[in-house]
Amino acid sequence: MNNILRTENLSLVYGENTPFEKKAVNNLNIEIKEGEFLGIIGHTGSGKSTLVQMLNGLIKPTSGKIYLYDEDINANKKKLRNVRFKVGMVFQYPEYQLFEETVYKDIAFGPTNKGISGDELDRRIRESAKFTGLKDELLFKSPFELSGGEKRRAAISGIIAMDPDVLILDEPTAGLDPQGRDKLLNQIKKYHQVRKNTIVLVSHSMEDIARFADRILVMNKGKCEMLDTTRAVFSEGKKLETMGLRVPQITKIVQKLRENGINLSNDILTIEEAYSEIISFLNKGGKLK
């Protein structure tokens, strides 16, 4: 697979030369492959949001470069807007960006800026609304009359309607109900499979990351601690714990079972996997005691 995004010695310092100086991202060299589903995890304040905001040129790095399709995105200021259409970004609290009279118009803001109009625009709006599970009758309501979760969906729709090549989601499910978050993430996975685009998901939920990501980037204090397949990263439970992270709960349970002499596979990441593993273990005549 080709790299769609690549960073080279990327650093960002907030409040440079002031007493509040803070190295949010420190000399980062990573690559994101075209078509992959990348999860980003890291302790609060480890620089995840800062990193993803640099990836679509919203904040300029203090030093270092970012390449999108092998092109330095900050080389030409005029092209930055184009970069943002290619790399879509859903913010940590996206509902604060709603401003139009109706949800419909608000979703239209991004695609219209991109130059889309007419039937195509209408189609995209409706599709992306359906995608995030936003009910049709809400489309013509004021965005300020929606509930928190509905606002969140409206805002995410607004980005998906731009149909970016890379979709970055910074904790898109914070504050959603359990069913809503599962549905949204499943939709994103489905969209990923159909559209074959690249997805970057920042999340504090190890379970979500384990379920959806192909690879994981582990951030710690602004540095890339690991960048590997989901299984490889979650097999390093001890290391994750030193960074204030952990493995998914089900992985931990299976590990404990293994420690008690029950012979299960050692790379279980989801409940479904654990379920079938335990069933086959029992079928082979094993006993959970």
Added chain:
Amino acid sequence: MRDVAFGQFIPGKSVIHKLDPRIKLILLVLYIVLTFCTFNYAALSVPLILAVVFMLLSRISIKQYMKSMKAVLVIIIITSILNLFYGNGDVVFQFGFLKITDSAINNAIFIVVRILCLIIASATLTFTTSPTDLTDALERLMKPLKVFHVKVHSIAMMMTIALRFVPTLLEETDKIMLAQKARGADMESGGILKRAKSLIPVLIPLFLSAIQRALDLAMAMECRCYHGGEGRTRMKTLTLKSRDTLSLVFFGLVITTIILFDIFIVHTKR
């Protein structure tokens, strides 16, 4: 956006940080009056030296001071240039209809030095005093106005809240701007009209969240039984220490010096 924070509070442990905010406020006012009561170079040098002393005592880096000066540099330059060409006296330099006189040069120097002193002193105050301390001090100093039914406490509370939320709102503006830019909003090109229009997607969410914040804050204050200034006691009571009294005495001496200079040294021609 964040860079506009002029004279933002920088925590520290210097002597000036430790001074009572009321004293600092009084000293600043005295100092400003003083700077404008200097009529010859000897007298003018006193506030200038004091400004340097403030800078050294505050232990704030010169860079920070430079930054706060940058904001008013244009004003300083314009006023000094205007003053250069205005005034009568012996012509020192003639260029067409423009002429520069010796008194104009003196004038310009006085103005520049005075503005510089003013900025350094007020920056020292805001660098070394937290906004809450500052409004606290204001409230105390304005207390006598209660006689005239001025709602001193409400005013101080309003100022505290306003000051407290300036950085928050700036941060918020930043965030919303980024979010709209992510959706391809174009805020950097086009004519005035187009630019003004492109602010709508930023201003509406900003106002809404500011109003929401205000409502939340009011609710939170009421939940903690806030009901205005009546019978309210303080967690931190301000008490004058010997260093506060000393600095007042010292300032008294400085004032005397300046007055003596003003009286006994021949006036610069202005």
